[in-house]
Amino acid sequence: MMKHTLFVKTLTGIVVGIMVVFALLHLDFREKQSEESFERRASEQREAIAQKSAATDAGFEPAYLELHRSGELGSRAEKLWQVMESCRLCPRKCGVNRLAGETGFCRAPGKELYISSYHAHFGEERPLVGRGGSGTIFFTHCNLKCMFCQNWTISILGRGSKSDTERLADMMLELQKRGCHNINVVTPTHYSAHILKALDIAAGKGLQLPIVWNTSGWERLEILKLLDGVVDIYLPDFKYWDSEMAATYSSGARSYPEVTKEAIREMHRQVGVAKPAEDGIIYRGLMIRVLVMPDRVSGSEEVIEWIAENLPKDTYVNIMAQYSPQYKAFDYPQISRRITAEEYERVVGRAREVGLTNLDIRGFWWLGR
Numbered sequence: 123m124m125k126h127t128l129f130v131k132t133l134t135g136i137v138v139g140i141m142v143v144f145a146l147l148h149l150d151f152r153e154k155q156s157e158e159s160f161e162r163r164a165s166e167q168r169e170a171i172a173q174k175s176a177a178t179d180a181g182f183e184p185a186y187l188e189l190h191r192s193g194e195l196g197s198r199a200e201k202l203w204q205v206m207e208s209c210r211l212c213p214r215k216c217g218v219n220r221l222a223g224e225t226g227f228c229r230a231p232g233k234e235l236y237i238s239s240y241h242a243h244f245g246e247e248r249p250l251v252g253r254g255g256s257g258t259i260f261f262t263h264c265n266l267k268c269m270f271c272q273n274w275t276i277s278i279l280g281r282g283s284k285s286d287t288e289r290l291a292d293m294m295l296e297l298q299k300r301g302c303h304n305i306n307v308v309t310p311t312h313y314s315a316h317i318l319k320a321l322d323i324a325a326g327k328g329l330q331l332p333i334v335w336n337t338s339g340w341e342r343l344e345i346l347k348l349l350d351g352v353v354d355i356y357l358p359d360f361k362y363w364d365s366e367m368a369a370t371y372s373s374g375a376r377s378y379p380e381v382t383k384e385a386i387r388e389m390h391r392q393v394g395v396a397k398p399a400e401d402g403i404i405y406r407g408l409m410i411r412v413l414v415m416p417d418r419v420s421g422s423e424e425v426i427e428w429i430a431e432n433l434p435k436d437t438y439v440n441i442m443a444q445y446s447p448q449y450k451a452f453d454y455p456q457i458s459r460r461i462t463a464e465e466y467e468r469v470v471g472r473a474r475e476v477g478l479t480n481l482d483i484r485g486f487w488w489l490g491r
C-alpha cells in the first residue's frame with residue numbers, strides 16, 4: 123500500500139512537473155512572439171517615419187552634396203584639418219599642434235574624436251524635431267566653458283567614447299535611417315574638421331539630411347567661410363551682450379559679443395531666413411537662440427534689439443526660459459537662481475515692440491504661464 127501511494131505521488135509529481143515545463147515553454151514562446159511583434163511594429167513604424175520624411179522633403183537637396191560631388195567638400199575638410207596643426211579653429215586661437223597630439227583650451231584630445239552620444243532628439247525646436255526627431259550628435263569638450271553649463275560632464279569633463287570619422291559617418295547614416303529630419307551637431311567647432319570628413323564619407327553613402335550647426339555662436343569668420351555651402355541650418359546662441367559678462371561667466375571670452383555679431387551676420391548671409399517647408403520642417407536658414415539669464419546677465423533685450431536692427435524682422439528667434447544654475451553657477455550669486463516669469467516676459471515684450479515676427483516663445487510653457 124505504501125509502495126502504491128509512493129508510486130502515485132511520484133507519478134503525480136512527474137505529470138505536474140511536465141505541465142509546469144510546458145507552461146513555462148509556452149510562456150517563453152509567447153514572450154518571444156510578443157517581443158518579435160513589438161520589434162516588428164517598431165521597425166515598421168521607423169520605416170514609415172523614414173518614408174514620410176523622405177516623401178515630405180522630396181525636392182530638398184542638402185547644400186553639401188554639390189560640394190561632395192565636385193570634391194570640394196573633401197578639400198575643405200582637409201583645410202580645416204591642417205588648421206589643427208597650429209590650432210585656430212575657434213577664437214581662442216591656442217596655436218597648439220593638435221595633429222601632434224597637443225591639447226588646447228578646449229581639451230579636445232589632439233586629433234582624436236570623442237563623442238558622448240547620438241540619438242533622435244525630441245526636445246529641440248519644433249521645426250527641427252517634426253515627427254522623426256532631430257538627429258543629434260553630442261561631441262565632448264568645449265572652447266567656451268561656461269560657469270553654468272548644463273552639459274558640463276560632457277563639455278568640461280569630456281565624458282564620451284573614442285570614435286573616428288568613419289564611425290561618425292555611420293552615425294549620421296543611422297540617424298537618417300531612423301527617420302530623423304536633420305543631423306544636429308552639438309558644440310561642433312573644435313571638431314569641425316572631423317565633421318566635414320565624416321560628412322564627405324556619409325554623402326558618398328547616401329546621406330540626404332541637412333546639417334544643423336548647433337553652436338555657441340562664438341565662431342571665427344575664416345572658419346565659417348569654409349562651412350559656406352556645407353551647413354544648411356545654423357543654430358547659434360547669442361549668449362551675452364556685454365563683454366564683461368562674457369569674460370566672467372565664459373572663462374575669459376571677452377570677445378564673445380563682437381565675434382558673435384559678425385558670425386551671425388555671416389551665417390545669415392550663407393543660409394538666409396529659416397522658413398518651414400509645407401511639412402512644417404525647416405531645412406535651411408538661421409535660427410538664433412537667446413537664453414534669458416537672471417539679473418540681465420545675458421543682456422537679452424539688447425541682443426533682441428540688435429537682431430531687429432541688423433537682420434530681417436522674420437528671423438527665427440527662440441527666446442529660452444530654461445536657464446537653471448548648474449556646474450559652478452552657485453559660486454556666483456548673480457546666476458545662482460532660475461529666471462522669473464517677469465524677466466522672461468520683459469524680453470518677449472521687447473521682441474514684439476521692435477517688430478520681430480518669427481518668435482519661438484515656448485518659455486511661457488516652461489514657466490507655467
Ligand code: SF4
Pocket residue numbers: 209210211212213214215216217218225226227228229230265311312
Ligand atoms: S579649438 Fe580648442 S585647441 Fe583649437 S583654438 Fe579653439 S580652444 Fe584652442
